[in-house]
Amino acid sequence: MRYFFRPFVILCFLLTPFTASAFTVVIDAGHGGKDYGAIGHYLKLQEKDLNLDISLRLASKIRTAYPDVKVVLTRSTDIFIPLQERANIVNRNNADLFICIHTNSAETRSAYGAEVYILGTEKMEKNLDVAMRENAVIKLEADYQTTYQGFDPNSIDSYIIFELMQNQYMDNSLRFASMVQQRFVGDNNRTDRGVRQAGFLVLLKSACPSVLVEMGFVSNKEEEKYLGSDKGKREITDAIFNALSAYYKPKADKQPSGQAAVTSPEPPQQEKAGTEEPQQPEQAQPARAQQTQQAPQPQQQHAKPRFTVQLFASRNVLKKNDSEFKGLKGCFRVRRGEWYKYMYGEYATEAEAKEACQKLDKQFKGCFVVPVPEDAVK
Secondary structure, three states: OOOOOOHHHHHHHHOOOOOOOOOEEEEEEOOEOOEOOOEOOOOOOEHHHHHHHHHHHHHHHHHHHOOOOEEEEOOOOOOOOOHHHHHHHHHHOOOOEEEEEEEEOOOOOOOOOEEEEEEOOOOHHHHHHHHHHHHHHHHHOOOHHHHOOOOOOOOHHHHHHHHHHOOOOHHHHHHHHHHHHHHHHHOOOOOEEEEEEEOOHHHHOOOOOEEEEEEEEOOOHHHHHHHHOHHHHHHHHHHHHHHHHHHOOOOOOOOOOOOOOOOOOOOOHHHOOOOOOOOOOOOOOOHHHHHHOOOOOOOOOOOOOOEEEEEEEEOOOOOOOOHHHOOOOOOEEEEEOOEEEEEEEEEOOHHHHHHHHHHHOOOOOOOEEEEOOOOOEO
């Protein structure tokens, strides 16, 4: 028998109310209490302990560096928390970012490396074993069939729900996941297992950009040593923190007293080209001329950048009348690797674009402002 989530349950996640506040990040230490998670083959390290250690380190580092950022931990001690409650914590706090910390394991002890997951169905069958293992924790909850509307973590049929949700917050989730993975590989020289998609319940039920970090394999002897070492813990914490620092940028402008100085996450580097006007080199002038008059200022060579609203990202080329656009006319796209980013409108100033973005957010939750890419297809 196939089980499906009721439509009104899906809508309640899509329509989670948003209130403006300080940038909020929720950090989830996976497993805990009676749920041990993966256990190392050599040092017998427990995943729940490793996850909590990194989560506490990361929370402390963020609070120290960014006092205006609100940091919420789903757990700060060794206790069991249902997946639904972890998602509830995210939604009650109107989180801007959700980071799940996990430790990987595999039957083959040669598997090693770091990877980051986002919610999605692309190639999901390849990563289904990971999702099933992490979702199986719901069986430790009383009456989990009722709580999760008949979802069976061991039945592939239950995962059909993720088809309906894979575009929700995907672009920002993918962006942050890529930042974390780049720092694992570039800064820590970890083996790159890439950014992947899978059907994690805790991500599905969280109404904000969300990632699940698999720090490494406790089933691998060398990697278990690394995960348990102070050096490894410092490097993993720093990698995630540095990715967050790049994702979240406080304003340099002065804010009224008591108001958090925050902005929306910066777009990727390839989309930032042209956002700042190039500075003109200073021209050397004769001393006598400087005493009498100022040299004429050079004319601005480039027009001010235009801005647009990015609605969502997809791996598919969509027709102009596709239902994903919800009747919006004049959308255009730009390709970035395997992804197509879909945008709407062109505005002379960022303020105009932000005003349009606020209106579009009712239909395209999580949309944000970016410069108009030069290679956009209209």
